[in-house]
Amino acid sequence: xxxxxxxxxxxxxxxxxxxxxxxxxxxxxxxxxxxxxxxxxxxxxxxxxxxxxxxxxxxxxxxxxxxxxxxxxxxxxxxxxxxxxxxxxxxxxxxxxxxxxxxxxxxxxxxxxxxxxxxxxxxxxxxxxxxxxxxxxxxxxxxxxxxxxxxxxxxxxxxxxxxxxxxxxxxxxxxxxxxxxxxxxxxxxxxxxxxxxxxxxxxxxxxxxxxxxxxxxxxxxxxxxxxxxxxxxxxxxxxxxxxxxxxxxxxxxxxxxxxxxxxx
Amino acid sequence: xxxxxxxxxxxxxxxxxxxxxxxxxxxxxxxxxxxxxxxxxxxxxxxxxxxxxxxxxxxxxxxxxxxxxxxxxxxxxxxxxxxxxxxxxxxxxxxxxxxxxxxxxxxxxxxxxxxxxxxxxxxxxxxxxxxxxxxxxxxxxxxxxxxxxxxxxxxxxxxxxxxxxxxxxxxxxxxxxxxxxxxxxxxxxxxxxxxxxxxxxxxxxxxxxxxxxxxxxxxxxxxxxxxxxxxxxxxxxxxxxxxxxxxxxxxxxxxxxxxxxxxxxxxxxxxxxxxxxxxxxxxxxxxxxxxxxxxxxxxxxxxxxxxxxxxxxxxxxxxxxxxxxxxxxxxxxxxxxxxxxxxxxxxxxxxxxxxxxxxxxxxxxxxxxxxxxxxxxxxxxxxxxxxxxxxxxxxxxxxxxxxxxxxxxxxxxxxxxxx
Numbered sequence: 093x094x095x096x097x098x099x100x101x102x103x104x105x106x107x108x109x110x111x112x113x114x115x116x117x118x119x120x121x122x123x124x125x126x127x128x129x130x131x132x133x134x135x136x137x138x139x140x141x142x143x144x145x146x147x148x149x150x151x152x153x154x155x156x157x158x159x160x161x162x163x164x165x166x167x168x169x170x171x172x173x174x175x176x177x178x179x180x181x182x183x184x185x186x187x188x189x190x191x192x193x194x195x196x197x198x199x200x201x202x203x204x205x206x207x208x209x210x211x212x213x214x215x216x217x218x219x220x221x222x223x224x225x226x227x228x229x230x231x232x233x234x235x236x237x238x239x240x241x242x243x244x245x246x247x248x249x250x251x252x253x254x255x256x257x258x259x260x261x262x263x264x265x266x267x268x269x270x271x272x273x274x275x276x277x278x279x280x281x282x283x284x285x286x287x288x289x290x291x292x293x294x295x296x297x298x299x300x301x302x303x304x305x306x307x308x309x310x311x312x313x314x315x316x317x318x319x320x321x322x323x324x325x326x327x328x329x330x331x332x333x334x335x336x337x338x339x340x341x342x343x344x345x346x347x348x349x350x351x352x353x354x355x356x
Numbered sequence: 357x358x359x360x361x362x363x364x365x366x367x368x369x370x371x372x373x374x375x376x377x378x379x380x381x382x383x384x385x386x387x388x389x390x391x392x393x394x395x396x397x398x399x400x401x402x403x404x405x406x407x408x409x410x411x412x413x414x415x416x417x418x419x420x421x422x423x424x425x426x427x428x429x430x431x432x433x434x435x436x437x438x439x440x441x442x443x444x445x446x447x448x449x450x451x452x453x454x455x456x457x458x459x460x461x462x463x464x465x466x467x468x469x470x471x472x473x474x475x476x477x478x479x480x481x482x483x484x485x486x487x488x489x490x491x492x493x494x495x496x497x498x499x500x501x502x503x504x505x506x507x508x509x510x511x512x513x514x515x516x517x518x519x520x521x522x523x524x525x526x527x528x529x530x531x532x533x534x535x536x537x538x539x540x541x542x543x544x545x546x547x548x549x550x551x552x553x554x555x556x557x558x559x560x561x562x563x564x565x566x567x568x569x570x571x572x573x574x575x576x577x578x579x580x581x582x583x584x585x586x587x588x589x590x591x592x593x594x595x596x597x598x599x600x601x602x603x604x605x606x607x608x609x610x611x612x613x614x615x616x617x618x619x620x621x622x623x624x625x626x627x628x629x630x631x632x633x634x635x636x637x638x639x640x641x642x643x644x645x646x647x648x649x650x651x652x653x654x655x656x657x658x659x660x661x662x663x664x665x666x667x668x669x670x671x672x673x674x675x676x677x678x679x680x681x682x683x684x685x686x687x688x689x690x691x692x693x694x695x696x697x698x699x700x701x702x703x704x705x706x707x708x709x710x711x712x713x714x715x716x717x718x719x720x721x722x723x724x725x726x727x728x729x730x731x732x733x734x735x736x737x738x739x740x741x742x743x744x745x746x747x748x749x750x751x752x753x754x755x756x757x758x759x760x761x762x763x764x765x766x767x768x769x770x771x772x773x774x775x
Contacts, residue, residue, distance in 0.1 A: 181406060182771050183771065185405070186534070189501075190519070190520065193519075210399075225427050226398065229427070233399055256430050258430075261430060261431075278535070280533060
């Protein structure tokens with residue numbers, strides 16, 4: 093089907109073309125593509141006020157208006173615009189760079205805007221081996237990212253310590269929540285892409301946005317002014333809620349009803 | 357030392373007297389002497405891995421740099437002591453993750469020297485082909501990411517386009533894109549498959565043109581030139597004193613290349629040149645690496661033309677696995693296969709230091725054997741680790757923006773530094 097394009101002013105007659113007719117032509121084209129029939133000799137006529145009633149109005153609205161919930165629309169938008177942090181650890185970082193390059197081209201899924209600051213990022217791809225020296229820094233970067241935030245553990249090393257499996261490394265699950273594990277040493281760019289699409293699907297299903305809710309870690313928030321080891325002693329006392337911590341913040345007090353429902 | 361560029365002269369001619377007078381009123385004039393310690397990394401977009409630099413600044417001028425390393429320490433050397441010789445290769449390959457063939461080559465050469473294994477000529481040529489492809493690949497990643505640091509984002513896409521072609525070749529010959537474990541003690545694991553040579557030839561035809569395009573893009577880019585020319589030079593003698601080798605040393609005019617200085621693996625058969633620079637500034641470091649791509653293409657072309665027939669791995673059954681078809685007919689082959697797979701090869705007691713020319717300089721591997729099937733000690737002399745020492749000497753007294761460019765031109769690989 094060919095959409096006709098006409099200049100707004102007809103050169104020969106000098107007659108102005110109504111911009112609305114252009115819109116109607118494209119609507120007609122879309123209808124023809126779907127296999128619908130043209131309505132009457134002048135398809136634009138019914139657009140005038142009051143011409144549509146009953147079933148035709150229903151159909152008109154149905155063809156033009158998409159209904160959804162706000163949550164779903166936001167989840168759709170969020171899942172198509174990840175902002176990964178520019179953070180490479182080792183070998184996998186090179187393959188992570190290559191998914192941005194032309195062959196795999198992750199920009200197709202709105203994934204390519206790597207952010208240098210964790211404050212601007214919402215996805216952390218752990219690409220490589222995490223040593224014990226590096227682990228606190230990785231955790232700090234993760235904590236600096238704003239919610240909602242997601243993580244992909246790329247490669248065998250940060251999922252399971254991989255071929256090394258020795259004193260120097262620590263798997264990422266030991267110190268931070270991971271949403272998607274991508275196996276491989278290093279994973280092919282396609283494998284990472286698969287992981288990204290898994291994460292995309294997970295985010296589209298509208299999971300709990302806070303990682304604490306997703307992974308049942310409510311109550312592990314650090315209270316302002318209280319040290320870690322004091323928390324056990326102060327737990328449950330009135331003093332704790334006075335510090336602004338959530339009420340009933342016993343360790344792992346359970347997630348909300350939707351906890352973990354979005355696991356890919 | 358080269359003459360200052362027009363831009364630098366203009367920059368230094370600007371007088372900040374009015375501003376400084378105001379500052380003098382405000383803080384008693386001590387700001388100009390005050391030092392600022394800036395922490396770069398370990399997570400920093402311009403550090404090529406998890407390197408942490410404690411930079412002491414006076415205004416914008418770098419006065420001191422202390423690199424803090426160890427953030428990707430993986431315990432590779434210690435792990436190698438716990439594995440039999442053929443299982444060490446994949447661990448060693450993951451050390452400097454942009455030159456995995458070189459890591460395997462250094463280790464295999466050391467073991468071959470101790471065990472006195474003869475490597476067939478065809479295996480040597482296949483090794484040269486893969487080593488030089490790896491060198492091009494490493495330089496491409498360096499060029500793409502360094503240009504990214506300088507703000508030229510398009511180079512990244514061009515370089516990774518060619519890198520994918522090389523990785524396709526690696527995948528064809530070994531089944532893996534990275535960490536291929538293609539080199540074995542005594543040769544290579546498999547002969548190149550059918551169609552590899554044609555694909556490689558097609559790549560070799562394309563690559564010099566692509567390198568011309570990089571040259572055209574970057575050498576005609578005034579911003580790149582201004583940022584590289586005359587910044588952070590270091591003379592050859594200082595570099596030698598610091599133990600620096602590879603393109604950094606060659607950029608300063610010293611044509612030291614182990615492929616020429618002590619030819620290993622049939623490198624003496626090929627005709628190639630060693631690109632050298634003149635003053636050893638960032639521009640020379642950049643130009644030397646770019647010129648090396650052409651030379652590597654030349655080496656691969658002649659190695660492919662002169663690829664001899666013969667076995668791809670040694671026929672010594674105590675070292676290399678017997679061919680698969682022999683297992684069904686020969687009891688001896690079955691025993692050898694069983695012993696090699698379960699226990700691994702035994703290497704007579706001895707020690708050897710094998711050094712090769714990696715994309716970053718002299719990559720050495722020291723192996724000590726105690727006669728068992730596991731090495732008693734494996735130590736790698738990684739060029740990135742030694743070259744990083746020169747960073748402070750290069751960048752002291754320069755602007756902090758030049759420090760980023762210098763770090764990019766130094767091309768450190770943190771996996772190799774921390775091991």
